[in-house]
Amino acid sequence: MTDMEKQLEQNKQLVSRLILECFSGGHLHVIDEIVSPEFEFHYPNMPSGLEGLKAIVRKNNDTFTDWSFKLHQLFAEDDRVVCQWSATGIHAKSFLGEPPTQKKVKLKGISIYQIKDGKIYKDWVEPDNLDFLTQLGILEFVYFTKEKK
Numbered sequence: 001m002t003d004m005e006k007q008l009e010q011n012k013q014l015v016s017r018l019i020l021e022c023f024s025g026g027h028l029h030v031i032d033e034i035v036s037p038e039f040e041f042h043y044p045n046m047p048s049g050l051e052g053l054k055a056i057v058r059k060n061n062d063t064f065t066d067w068s069f070k071l072h073q074l075f076a077e078d079d080r081v082v083c084q085w086s087a088t089g090i091h092a093k094s095f096l097g098e099p100p101t102q103k104k105v106k107l108k109g110i111s112i113y114q115i116k117d118g119k120i121y122k123d124w125v126e127p128d129n130l131d132f133l134t135q136l137g138i139l140e141f142v143y144f145t146k147e148k149k
Contacts, residue, residue: 008076011115015081016071018113018120023087024069026061028054036119043125053123064089064105081113091136098138105135 001009014034022030031054041052061067067089074083086108091101109127113120133139 010118011079011081011113012074012076014115014118014120015083015111015113016074019069019071019083019085022057023060024067026057026067028057031057034120036116036121039120040122041125042123044127044129060087060089063091063093063095065092066090079115081115082110083113084108084110095136096133096138098136101137103135105132107132 017030017034021027031050035050035053037050039050039053041048041050043052043056046052046056064087067087069085069087072084072086074081076082086106088104088106091103091105093100107127107129108131109125111126112124114122130139134141
C-alpha cells in the first residue's frame, strides 16, 4: 500500500469514527479527539463550528431513541472523504415543536468532509430533510408528478 493509499484509508477511518461513534452513540468526546478546533460545519439551519456539530449530535440522540447511523458508500480522494449515510431512530421527544410520534424514522444524506493535519476540518452535509420532515408529519407528502389531492 502506498503512502497516499494509507492516508486515504486513515481519512476514511476518521469519518467512519465520527459517524458511527459520535453521531450514532452521542459520544461527544470523539469530536474533541478527531475534529479540528477550527472546524467549519455547513449544515442547513445549524450554527457553524464545533458547537453546531455538538448541538446536532446532542439534539438527535436526545430526540430519537436508538439513533443509529449506517454508512452505505465511502470514498476518499486527496483531502476529501464523501459518504452516503442513513440514520434511523424512534421519534421519542418533541422535534421542531411537533409532539413525539413514537414512529421509526429514517434520515438519509450525503456528506463531504475535508481532512487537515489528521483531523476533520470541514463538513458539508446535504440531508434529505424533505423526506424526513414528511415522515415526522411536519410536511405533507406530495408526488411531484401528480396533483395534490
